[in-house]
Amino acid sequence: MSLRQKKIQSLIKLGDLFSNFNKNKSISTLQNKSEINNGWFTKWNVETALLAWGNSLNKEDVNLWLEGYTTIKNTKKVGLISAGNIPFVGLHDILSVWFSGHKAIVKLSSKDLYFLPHIVSFLESECPETTGQIVFSEKLEKFDAVIATGSDNSARYFDYYFKGIPNIIRKNRNGVAILDGGETQDQIESLGYDILAHYGLGCRNVSKLFIPKGYDLNLIFGGLYNYSNVMESFKYVNNYDYNKAVFLMSEFDFLDNGFFMLKNDSKFSSPLATAFYSEYDSIKALNATLKENIEKIQCVVSNQIIKNSISFGETQNPKLFEYADGINTLEFLNNL
Numbered sequence: 001m002s003l004r005q006k007k008i009q010s011l012i013k014l015g016d017l018f019s020n021f022n023k024n025k026s027i028s029t030l031q032n033k034s035e036i037n038n039g040w041f042t043k044w045n046v047e048t049a050l051l052a053w054g055n056s057l058n059k060e061d062v063n064l065w066l067e068g069y070t071t072i073k074n075t076k077k078v079g080l081i082s083a084g085n086i087p088f089v090g091l092h093d094i095l096s097v098w099f100s101g102h103k104a105i106v107k108l109s110s111k112d113l114y115f116l117p118h119i120v121s122f123l124e125s126e127c128p129e130t131t132g133q134i135v136f137s138e139k140l141e142k143f144d145a146v147i148a149t150g151s152d153n154s155a156r157y158f159d160y161y162f163k164g165i166p167n168i169i170r171k172n173r174n175g176v177a178i179l180d181g182g183e184t185q186d187q188i189e190s191l192g193y194d195i196l197a198h199y200g201l202g203c204r205n206v207s208k209l210f211i212p213k214g215y216d217l218n219l220i221f222g223g224l225y226n227y228s229n230v231m232e233s234f235k236y237v238n239n240y241d242y243n244k245a246v247f248l249m250s251e252f253d254f255l256d257n258g259f260f261m262l263k264n265d266s267k268f269s270s271p272l273a274t275a276f277y278s279e280y281d282s283i284k285a286l287n288a289t290l291k292e293n294i295e296k297i298q299c300v301v302s303n304q305i306i307k308n309s310i311s312f313g314e315t316q317n318p319k320l321f322e323y324a325d326g327i328n329t330l331e332f333l334n335n336l
Contacts, residue, residue, distance in 0.1 A: 003129055004070050007099050008062055010126035015057025017122060021050045030114045034087070038111045039235045040199060041087055048197050049087035052316050065320035069330050071101035076336045078102050079143035081158070082116070083150055084109025086198040090116060092320070093147050093329060094134060098123060100333040104134045105143055145336050147329065168332055170325050173298035174268050175206040175315045178286065178306050181215055187303065188223035190313030194301055196227040196260070197316045199236050200272050203298045203324070204315040207270040209262075209277040210286055217277070221257040230273075231259045240273035268296040298324070 001009070021027045027050070034041040078097050082090030090106070094116060097104040108116060117136055124131045140146070145166040148158045155171040162169070177191055194206040209220070230236045240259060247254050247261065254263040254274075265276035280286040283305060290297065290306070299318070302309040323329055 003127075004066075006127050006129070007071070008066060010123050011057055011062050011095065011099070012059050013126055014119065014122060015054055015062070017054075018050050018057065019054030021047070021054070026118065030118055034112070034114050037113060038084065039233070040085075040111070040201065042233055044229065045198055046087045048316065053088060053091065055317055056320055061320050066099060066330075069099070069334060071099070072334065073101075074336075076102050076144035077142060078104050078333065078336075079140040079146040079148075080104050080106045081140070081146070081148035081150065082106060082109050082112065084111025085201045085203075087112065088115055088119075089202075090149065091119065092324070093149075094120065096329040096333060098130060098134055100330065101133075102333055102336065105140055106134060106136045107138065107140055108136055145332075147332075149324075166332070166336060168325075168327055168329065170203075170327075171295075172269060173203045173296060173325065174208055174270075175204045176208045176210065176268065176290070176297050176300045177206045177312075178210045178280075178300060178302035178309065179212070179215060180303055180305050181212055183219075183303055183312070185222075187312040188219055189226055190223075190311075191220065191301070192223035192225070192227050193313050194315040195275055196224060196230055199230055199233060202316065204318065206301065206315060207275055208268045209275055210280050210289075211277055213279050213281070215279075217255055217262055220262065220275075221255075221260070224257065224260050228259050236273065239271070243271040243273055246271075268293060 017024060031041070031043060031046045034046065035043070080090060080093050080097065082093070089112065094104060094106065106116070120134045146162045147168045148162065149170040150158065152172045155169050158167070158169045175194060177194065191206065198205060200207065211217070244256065244261060247263065252263060254261050259273070261274045263270070263274060263276055264278065266278055267276055270276045287306070290300065299315055300306055300309040301312050301315060
């Protein structure tokens with residue numbers, strides 16, 4: 001078996017590990033350690049990510065993702081700066097570098113210290129030829145390229161610091177939902193998942209809604225009801241209480257169902273426990289607005305009324321070849 005094929009088989013086995021996490025005691029142990037370190041990494045939050053990755057790393061999609069790519073000979077050192085907003089958020093970058101054959105120096109987020117090293121150990125056990133290819137370090141030194149993920153503020157620092165080398169710098173983006181009033185109850189409930197999976201902390205979570213005039217916003221609250229368990233997280237409750245207090249003191253108009261708020265606002269990025277909404281007059285005008293704000297958008301969900309949108313409930317299940325910010329990581333690595 002070639003090294004390329006061995007790597008593909010290892011990735012498929014990693015998918016099996018994620019899909020069958022309930023049978024793996026080490027995953028449970030890591031989850032407990034992670035929650036102590038980061039209160040957002042609750043059992044529900046971690047399992048949401050595990051199931052999504054198990055779904056992504058299936059045989060068909062792994063082969064589709066890696067079609068046309070192979071391990072390169074002219075290896076470079078790639079610095080990876082990982083975010084820690086949701087579990088496994090830096091995994092796609094690690095898998096991309098691992099498969100490409102480059103060497104990665106990974107600076108973990110202090111919020112996510114345990115899962116990624118465990119996954120690398122698993123890949124090395126399945127494919128010993130890659131041992132030492134991915135290393136974790138508190139400092140990034142002597143690298144030829146960098147992939148960094150963070151907030152808009154950190155991105156400005158990254159842009160300046162890494163301007164002299166090949167880089168991918170990811171900024172803050174958000175999920176957008178387009179409603180037309182013809183959605184089924186299942187679709188509205190799936191929208192609730194798109195909004196509140198990972199407590200709304202991910203760049204693919206829907207934080208902005210576009211609705212037709214006269215739309216009944218209580219329908220959205222109905223879709224959110226199944227995810228009222230977010231209030232079991234003290235960190236979520238603290239954010240909900242704080243943002244509600246800010247709205248009240250600022251005398252903003254908003255709707256509240258006891259654990260989530262909806263506010264009429266033109267911005268795309270909303271505070272936690274909140275989604276902003278705007279009315280639209282026509283699909284043509286809406287498409288112009290989306291195009292104008294493309295750099296703020298990670299994904300769009302709709303009832304197929306917007307071109308290239310995804311289905312409700314699928315924001316947290318991107319395919320391996322659906323790259324963050326639309327930048328092909330493997331292509332970037334292949335061209336170093």
